[in-house]
Amino acid sequence: MRLEKSLRLFEEAIKYIPGGVNSPVRAFKAVGGKPIFIESGKGSKLYDVDGNEYIDYIGSWGPHLFGHNPHFIKKALQDAIENGTSFGAPTELEVKIAKLITELVPSIEMVRMVNSGTEATMSAVRAARGFTGREKFIKFEGCYHGHADYFLIKAGSGALTLGIPTSPGVTKGNAADTLVADYNDIGSVKKLIIQNKDSIAAVIIEPVAGNMGVVPADEEFLKELRYICSEEKIILIFDEVMTGFRVAKGGAQELYGIYPDLTTFGKIIGGGLPVGAFGGKKEIMEMIAPSGPVYQAGTLSGNPLAMAAGYAALSYIKDNADIYKLLEEKSSLLEKGIKEALKKSNKNYAFNRVGSMMTIFFTEEKVNNYKSAIKSDTNLYGKFFNEMLKRGIYLAPAQFEAAFVSTAHTGEDIEKTINLIIDSMGSLN
Numbered sequence: 001m002r003l004e005k006s007l008r009l010f011e012e013a014i015k016y017i018p019g020g021v022n023s024p025v026r027a028f029k030a031v032g033g034k035p036i037f038i039e040s041g042k043g044s045k046l047y048d049v050d051g052n053e054y055i056d057y058i059g060s061w062g063p064h065l066f067g068h069n070p071h072f073i074k075k076a077l078q079d080a081i082e083n084g085t086s087f088g089a090p091t092e093l094e095v096k097i098a099k100l101i102t103e104l105v106p107s108i109e110m111v112r113m114v115n116s117g118t119e120a121t122m123s124a125v126r127a128a129r130g131f132t133g134r135e136k137f138i139k140f141e142g143c144y145h146g147h148a149d150y151f152l153i154k155a156g157s158g159a160l161t162l163g164i165p166t167s168p169g170v171t172k173g174n175a176a177d178t179l180v181a182d183y184n185d186i187g188s189v190k191k192l193i194i195q196n197k198d199s200i201a202a203v204i205i206e207p208v209a210g211n212m213g214v215v216p217a218d219e220e221f222l223k224e225l226r227y228i229c230s231e232e233k234i235i236l237i238f239d240e241v242m243t244g245f246r247v248a249k250g251g252a253q254e255l256y257g258i259y260p261d262l263t264t265f266g267k268i269i270g271g272g273l274p275v276g277a278f279g280g281k282k283e284i285m286e287m288i289a290p291s292g293p294v295y296q297a298g299t300l301s302g303n304p305l306a307m308a309a310g311y312a313a314l315s316y317i318k319d320n321a322d323i324y325k326l327l328e329e330k331s332s333l334l335e336k337g338i339k340e341a342l343k344k345s346n347k348n349y350a351f352n353r354v355g356s357m358m359t360i361f362f363t364e365e366k367v368n369n370y371k372s373a374i375k376s377d378t379n380l381y382g383k384f385f386n387e388m389l390k391r392g393i394y395l396a397p398a399q400f401e402a403a404f405v406s407t408a409h410t411g412e413d414i415e416k417t418i419n420l421i422i423d424s425m426g427s428l429n
């Protein structure tokens with residue numbers, strides 16, 4: 001495999017961009033490599049600037065439920081661009097997408113569009129604080145909710161991989177209102193609630209964590225969390241930036257049948273363009289400016305191109321109810337093959353999957369929270385990643401991330417991936 005152009009571009013990039021990338025995990029630091037520069041994507045495949053082809057299991061970190069560049073999103077963008085790129089004034093499409101989101105996710109009565117998952121989670125916590133008049137909130141160790149200061153306390157994803165539990169630049173003041181509980185441990189939540197009686201505005205959780213690798217919440221744990229939040233008048237926020245429209249049409253909340261007060265979205269909701277959203281109960285959402293006093297705004301929020309892509313993606317989901325069955329079939333086939341391949345390799349592993357999100361952890365223990373996830377052998381993951389990449393399989397360049405299957409992955413892609421796992425693991429023995 002030739003990578004000369006990628007290597008040259010990276011040398012150039014590090015002169016002008018911190019670490020050579022615009023988001024840390026792309027730098028391949030956690031797996032001891034250099035990033036590959038991508039030229040194009042089509043269906044399940046990515047093509048780099050040196051002409052190499054990869055079967056892609058990152059899917060731009062989640063947005064590409066239908067693979068790269070599906071015709072209906074491309075067409076929606078082509079049509080929208082004819083009318084202009086941004087107006088800073090309301091458009092009909094914003095009404096249509098808001099209505100569609102409320103149809104797909106019944107716990108959402110009102111929704112506000114933003115430009116990223118980070119903005120969505122930040123704004124949801126602000127809404128909860130404004131609504132309750134309380135300041136503290138609970139998050140869970142290993143969950144990632146974007147990079148707002150007060151979320152970067154024991155965060156997952158890139159922050160976890162790079163070993164930055166609390167980032168420099170986050171003040172003690174910011175950190176003081178963030179309380180951290182253990183995922184899947186209701187006792188740890190109860191303890192914090194007792195210690196901070198009547199001062200907790202919100203509990204925010206990834207109902208299926210994807211940022212310490214995939215770790216599903218236990219149903220009983222989520223049920224109890226819902227119950228305690230209602231009892232204590234704490235706003236329960238499901239961060240469905242990753243799981244929204246991925247694990248089911250109505251997200252993880254539909255899968256579990258447990259409904260939050262507020263939900264945050266990102267990734268799929270923008271069809272590959274920079275979009276996020278937060279929404280939920282009308283009485284909370286009406287606190288948001290200009291209908292209420294909680295300020296939240298965005299020059300490009302509801303951007304017509306982004307809304308066109310997002311509306312095309314969500315309409316496709318609405319009109320094609322069978323895609324989740326299809327994703328389940330493809331993903332379970334991949335799971336079966338991966339497990340057989342890893343068994344043959346005699347390496348310890350744990351495997352977690354919810355629908356089309358999955359992670360192989362190189363550990364002998366079951367992974368159900370942050371503490372068990374970080375027992376994984378990240379060195380071995382790095383080697384595995386690089387062996388797979390050499391063979392044309394593009395996995396997440398870090399252990400604590402999810403792999404995503406799209407509707408565009410074919411049976412042939414899956415079979416090839418499984419064979420290459422056997423081959424890669426063989427070369428590591």
Ligand SMILES: Cc1ncc(COP(=O)(O)O)c(C=O)c1O
Nearest residue numbers: 116117118144145146241242266
């Ligand atoms: C669960 C979750 N919340 C929030 C975010 C932040 O979203 P963004 O990167 O769009 O700011 C992410 C990003 O991966 C995420 O996975």
